Amino acid sequence: MRTLLITGPGGSGRTTTAAATALTAAREGTRTLLLGTDRTDTLGPVLGDAATPHLTVRRVDPDTDFRTDLAALQDRAASALDLLGASRLDPEEIAPLPGAEELAVLRALRDAALPKPEEEAYDLVVVDLPPTPRALSLLALPEELRRYLRRLLPPERQAARALRPVLGRLAGVPMPAEWLYGTAARLDLELAAVEAVLADRDTLVRLVAEPGPSGADAVRAAALGLALRGLRVDALVATRVLPESEAGGWLAGPVAQQRKTLEEWQESYAVHPVTHLGRDPRGGDDLAALAVPGAGAEPGAVSWPVTDSAADDGVLVWHIPLPGARRDELDLIRRGDELVVTAGPFRRIVPLPSALRRCTVDGAALREGALRVRFRPDPELWPRTR
Structure with a gap:
């Protein structure tokens, strides 16, 4: 239906x-x-x-x-x-x-x-x-x-x-x-x-x-x-x-x-x-x-996809589509395993995907109608590779 x-x-x-x-x-x-x-x-x-x-x-x-x-x-x-x-x-x-x-x-x-x-x-x-x-x-x-x-x-x-x-x-x-x-x-x-x-x-x-x-x-x-x-x-x-x-x-x-x-x-x-x-x-x-x-x-x-750029840039990028958003209207706050996203008069608290909970926020940019939030793996939480 x-x-x-x-x-x-x-x-x-x-x-x-x-x-x-x-x-x-x-x-x-x-x-x-x-x-x-x-x-x-x-x-x-x-x-x-x-x-x-x-x-x-x-x-x-x-x-x-x-x-x-x-x-x-x-x-x-x-x-x-x-x-x-x-x-x-x-x-x-x-x-x-x-x-x-x-x-x-x-x-x-x-x-x-x-x-x-x-x-x-x-x-x-x-x-x-x-x-x-x-x-x-x-x-x-x-x-x-x-x-x-x-x-x-x-x-x-x-x-x-x-x-x-x-x-x-x-x-x-x-x-x-x-x-x-x-x-x-x-x-x-x-x-x-x-x-x-x-x-x-x-x-x-x-x-x-x-x-x-x-x-x-x-x-x-x-x-x-x-x-x-x-x-x-x-x-x-x-x-x-x-x-x-x-x-x-x-x-x-x-x-x-x-x-x-x-x-x-x-x-x-x-x-x-x-x-x-x-x-x-x-x-x-x-x-x-x-x-x-x-x-x-x-x-x-x-979809709000997460792309893995760890091999090249050492970060994971979360793409949040926000058509019509303006940079001066955006605000982000990391609160535990959640991200508080403010866009103009609207606000939403969204849970982080599991992979991003073990990362720290490394920055964000608004490009082509999408907010791209960069996360860098936290060495204390991310599995170590040999």
Whole structure:
């Protein structure tokens, strides 16, 4: 199954693009799920009366998901709540907390990509993500939350569950309850499933932007953030492109500006220009007129290879693709067996490949859209050769 994540700057037409993509795929015979993540039904007005047997539309409901999760948590923590004399919250007084919407989107993505045996399976899942800044934060959430969980509740400490009551009496302080570790373990499994979907070679991102200076800046930032997360861009849909027939008169300037941006984009992406219809697209006929492709590019993973130059230069080089990165926006920090990479407004803490953990950082350079970090083997840790 393939997953296509659609995002772009606010107002760029990403919801329209998501609907057109899903409709095209479904009409080609692909069993397609179109997943909406807005609290309001933005997909409904765009699709209008468009229908096809192979298309299913679903919207994330963070309110219901949050109430269900909190009710389950209260049930698991019943003994602790009773011990503290705390009263339970009723469903009607529960309102989602900040972050609940993002978790609901991630769960819906996991459920769509990994359906239960009794649920319908799809060939393609098209996800209408929030605008790019929020989408990038959302896509980073599973990895970051798992990191926090492992730091706060290390899995290796769960092996001593049977000793917690004894340790609590000896120490004179309450020890973490069983339900807390159980809840953390369940959450970790859910987040790991989402991470697996995002890391799958069949998961691609489709960017949407209007050609022009602001669109170019937004695409550069989005591509950089996605690359740092190891996500591959399937295509760039250029929306509201003015026809060349309008190159004369008062539209000559905007047409020329769009043409320049499109030429620059075509050097790096598979660009699909979408002609401005003169109105907001609504319904099947308008969406078909946009001619947005369905499934898109062939699947493929993003690789961060390590090349061995030890024989010539005495170093190993880790290649991290960062298209659009600028030298003055980059920062690297080695922290134990991890590398903290900052690129513009984005940051990611990545574990070092096993061979590089026995090396020291020898320098870094940005060349041809890739950050090349040099590592020199540590004589104290590297196997000695005779």
